[in-house]
Amino acid sequence: xxxxxxxxxxxxxxxxLPWFVRPGxxxxxxxxxxxxxxxxxxxxPEYAPxxxxxxxxxxxxxxxxxxxxxxxxxxxxxxxxxxLGASWAVHRMLAERAASGTEHGPITLVTATDGxxxxxxxxxxxxxxxxxxxxxxQGVHPLAVAAIVAEEAKVTExxxxxxxxxxxAAEAAAAPDAVLVQDTAWPGYEQIPGWIVExxxxxxxxxxxxxxAAGVGAGPDLVGVPVGVGSLAQAVVxxxxxxxxxxxxxxxxxxxxxxxxxxxxxxxxxxVSVTTGETAMAGLNCGTPSSIAWPYLHGxxxxxxxxxxxxxxxxxxxxxxxxxxxxxxxxxxxxxxxxALTGAGxxxxxxxxxxxxxxxxxxxxxxxxxxxxxxxTDR
Numbered sequence: 001x002x003x004x005x006x007x008x009x010x011x012x013x014x015x016x017l018p019w020f021v022r023p024g025x026x027x028x029x030x031x032x033x034x035x036x037x038x039x040x041x042x043x044x045p046e047y048a049p050x051x052x053x054x055x056x057x058x059x060x061x062x063x064x065x066x067x068x069x070x071x072x073x074x075x076x077x078x079x080x081x082x083x084l085g086a087s088w089a090v091h092r093m094l095a096e097r098a099a100s101g102t103e104h105g106p107i108t109l110v111t112a113t114d115g116x117x118x119x120x121x122x123x124x125x126x127x128x129x130x131x132x133x134x135x136x137x138q139g140v141h142p143l144a145v146a147a148i149v150a151e152e153a154k155v156t157e158x159x160x161x162x163x164x165x166x167x168x169a170a171e172a173a174a175a176p177d178a179v180l181v182q183d184t185a186w187p188g189y190e191q192i193p194g195w196i197v198e199x200x201x202x203x204x205x206x207x208x209x210x211x212x213a214a215g216v217g218a219g220p221d222l223v224g225v226p227v228g229v230g231s232l233a234q235a236v237v238x239x240x241x242x243x244x245x246x247x248x249x250x251x252x253x254x255x256x257x258x259x260x261x262x263x264x265x266x267x268x269x270x271x272v273s274v275t276t277g278e279t280a281m282a283g284l285n286c287g288t289p290s291s292i293a294w295p296y297l298h299g300x301x302x303x304x305x306x307x308x309x310x311x312x313x314x315x316x317x318x319x320x321x322x323x324x325x326x327x328x329x330x331x332x333x334x335x336x337x338x339x340a341l342t343g344a345g346x347x348x349x350x351x352x353x354x355x356x357x358x359x360x361x362x363x364x365x366x367x368x369x370x371x372x373x374x375x376x377t378d379r
Contacts (some may be wrong), residue, residue, distance in 0.1 A: 004056065007090070009303065016344075017059070017305065017306075017339055017340070017343060017344075017345070018257060018260055018263050018305060018306035019304070019305050019306075019340070019345075019349065020263050020264070020266040020284070020303060020304045021302065021352045022185040022226070022266070022301060022302060022303070023348070023352070025207065025250075025251065025299065025300055025301055025302040026248040026249075026250065026302065027248070028241050028299040028300045029241055029242065030237070030238055030241050030242050030245075030299070030300070031238075031242055032239070032242035032243075032295060033197075033198050033201035033235070033238050033239065033242075034198060034201075037199060037201050037202055038197050038201070038202050039204050040087075040088060040145070041069055041076075041087070041088070041199075041202045041221070042085065042205045044076065044087065044213070045165075046076050046084050047076065049206040049210065050070065050071055050072050050073075050074065050075055050081075050203075050206065050369060051070075051071045051208070051266045052068050052069070052070050052071070052206070052207060052210035052211070052214070052362075053068065053069050053071055053129070053323070053324055054066060054068050054214065055067045055068070055069060055322050055324075056336075057322065058317075058322075058361075059361070060218055060339075062337070062341055062355075062361070063355075063357060064221075064355055064356070064357065064358075064359040064360070064361055065357060065358040065359050065360055065361070066211075066214075066361070066365070067215070067360075067361045067362075068214070068220075068360070068361070068362045069319065069324050069326075069334070069362075069363045069364075069365050070146075070203065070206075070207055070294050070362060070363070070364050070365060071324050071325070071326075071365050071368075072203070072330065072364070072365060072366050072368070073324075073325040073326065073330070073365070073367065073368025073369070073370070073371075074207055074365060074368065077118075077123070078116070078119060078120055078123060078371075079327075079367060079368040079369075079370040079371035080115075080116035080119075080120070080202055080244050080283075080330075080338075080366060080367035080368070080371040081116075081200065081232070081291060081324050081364075081366045081367070082117045082119070082120040082183070083120040083123065083124075083332065084122070084199045084200050084202050084203060084232070085183060085195075085196035085197065085198075085199035085200050086120035086121045086123075086124050086181065086196065086199070087120070087124055087199060087314060088195055088196070088198060088199030089181055089192050089193075089195035089196045089199060090109065090121070090124045090125070090128065090130075090181060091191075091197075092195045093179060093192060093195070094128065094334060095272050097215035099177065104177075105177070106129060106131055106177070106214065107130055107131070107177045107178060107179055108125075108130070108131040108132065108133050108171040108175070108177060108178040108179070108180075109122075109124070109130055109131070109132045109133070109179055109181045110127045110133045110134075110169050110172050110180050110181065111130075111132075111133075111134055111135070111137040111169055111180065111183075111204070111220060112134070112136075112137070112149070112158075112162065112164055112165035112166040112168070112169040112182060113134055113135070113165075114136075114137065114139075114140055114228070114282045114283045114284075114286070114301045115136075115140055115141075115144040115147075115148075115249075115282055115283055115352045115371065115372060116283055116366075116367060116371050116372075117183045117283075118136065118148050118153070119134075119136075119144075119147055119151055120132040121134065121153075121181050122134055122151035122153035122166045123151050124150070125151075125352040126152050126153075127150055127154065131153075131154070131208065132151070132152075132154065133150050133153065133155075133168055133169075133172060133178070134153045134154070134155050134156070134169075135152045135155075135156050135158055135165040135166075135168050135169040135172070136148070136155055136156070136158060136165065137158050137159050137160065137161050137162045137164065137165040137285075138157075138158065138159055138160055139278055139279075139285060140282055141282065141372065141373045143373040144282070144371070144372065145157065151342065154377055155277050156168070156172075158300050159275055160275065161276050161285070161287060162228075162285055162286050163273070163276075163285065163286070163287050163288055166182060166184060170182070170189070171181065174325070177208055178370075180194075180338050181196075183196045183229065183231050183290075184229040184231065184286070184288070184290040184293075185290045185292040186209065186290075186291045187291055190292050192242075193290060193292055194292055195291070196231060196291070197231050197232075197234050197235050197238070198235075199274065200231070200232050200235035200236075201235055201238065201239060202236065202286040203364075204235065204236060204240075205221075205239075206240035207362060211360070211362070216360050218236075218247045219240075219246065219247045219249060219260065219360075220249045220360045220361065220362040221247070221249050221250065221354060221355065221359040221360050222241065222246075222250040222251075222252060222333070222337075222353055222354070222355060222359060222360075222361045222362070222363070223236055223248055223249050223250075223251050223252070223268060223361075223362045223363075223364070224252045224254060224337050225251065225252065225253050225254065225331035225334055225335050225364050226253075226254050226255070226281075226283075226330065226332040226334060226336075226360070226364065226366050227253040227254065227255045227262050227284065227297075227304075228255070228259075228283060228284040228286035229261075229286045229288065229289055229293060229297075230272045230289045230290050230293035230294070230297050231290055231293055232251070232288070232364070232366065233251070233253050233262075233291065233293065233296070233301065234293035234296040234297065235300075236251060236269055236364075237251060237296040237297070237300035237301065238296060238362075240300075241296075241299075241300045249348075250258075250302040250303070250323075250352075250353045250354050250355075251300060251301050251303075252301070252302065252303045252304070252305065252333075252336060252337060252340065252353065253297070253301055253303070253304040253305070253336075254279075254304075254305055254306070254307060254333050254335065254336030255282045255284050255305075255306050255307075256279040256281045256285060256307065256308075256309070256312075257307060257308050258276055258277035258278065258279045258285070259274065259276040259277070259279060259284060259285045259286055259287060259308045260274060260306035261274045261282075261287050261289055262289055262297060262301075262304050263304045263306050264364075265288050265289050265294070265297070266297065266298065266301070266304050269298075271286075271288070271289045271291070271294045273287050273288040274287050274288075275287065278311055279311065279328075280309045280312065280328040280372075281309065281312055281328045281329045281332055282328075282372055283327075283329040283366070283367065283371075284328070284329050284332060289305050293351050301350070302353065303340070303349070303352060303353060304329060305336045305340055307332060307335045307336050307339055309328070311327075311335040311336075311338070311339060312328040312331050312335045313328065313331075313333050314335065314346045315331035315335035315338065316328055316330070316331035316369075318331075319331055319334060319365065320355065320369075324365060325368040325369050325370075326365040326367070326368065326369065327367040327368060327369050327370075327372035328372055329366055329367050329371075329372060330364075330365035330371075331365065331378040332367065333363040333364050333365065334365075337361070337363065340353065340367060341355075
């Protein structure tokens with residue numbers, strides 16, 4: 001058989017990697033998160049820092065000094081990092097209601113979710129004697145929905161994407177004794193999403209301490225962050241861009257190709273909405289950046305990349321083999337950096353990220369496998 005492939009049967013050339021890079025992001029600065037957030041989380045009975053696991057084989061493969069994964073597969077009793085933001089935001093909201101004299105019996109906490117945030121809000125509501133109503137968009141796995149129901153929340157399943165679920169949740173929260181606890185912001189609704197972002201700062205503070213204990217007192221050279229609407233990335237940018245001096249790491253956001261609203265917005269230079277498609281990275285399946293996150297993403301992110309479901313599945317399998325439980329969203333950070341450091345243009349992307357043989361990389365694995373039941377057999 002001939003090895004020659006007729007032109008009509010030629011293999012398609014690889015599609016270009018969805019990639020954005022912004023020189024100068026490491027010089028951008030902002031105000032830090034409030035210090036009392038960590039004290040609040042430390043006071044919770046179930047609080048414990050999540051592991052920062054070193055993976056030497058990845059460091060060897062990528063030609064860097066050290067690679068660490070922040071493992072959020074068990075955070076405050078739930079299988080994802082979202083409980084940090086939900087707990088602080090609900091605490092702040094209830095404290096303000098009490099201080100203003102508007103607290104008159106139980107309220108309903110309303111939210112939209114791709115899974116993890118809604119479960120965290122429902123858990124906090126139940127624990128504090130409040131009610132919860134969670135709107136779930138199309139595409140969330142039935143087991144993830146069942147986990148929210150198990151927190152004794154009312155669940156409304158929406159026959160539409162995440163942005164539609166957010167709209168319906170906002171409408172429902174207009175009822176008496178209801179409050180919207182949403183992890184994305186828009187003009188006129190920014191205080192509670194801001195508190196949620198503040199809650200995520202505890203994760204970054206833990207990384208500082210854990211790296212110092214591992215002999216990396218100067219901090220990381222690169223941090224990889226999965227993004228949906230960009231709230232966690234906003235927290236990461238705030239943490240690393242609020243330091244007056246010292247090492248300023250490169251910050252890389254990673255999102256699904258089917259919901260690449262951050263890459264698209266950065267490319268255009270303004271926040272835009274994109275039409276989303278189906279993806280196993282359900283928690284990242286968002287079409288519009290948060291309004292309060294956008295200035296931080298635009299100013300403080302060094303680079304953004306979008307990946308396929310196959311990329312995230314392979315990364316999750318790799319992490320599992322290395323002893324880290326990670327769902328498709330959590331493994332996105334590994335998949336994104338792997339994509340950036342391989343294939344056509346890899347040398348230029350490595351240079352843009354400032355990576356060398358002594359570099360320290362931290363990847364945020366935002367969920368465990370229990371948070372997102374999707375697998376290659378589900379789709």
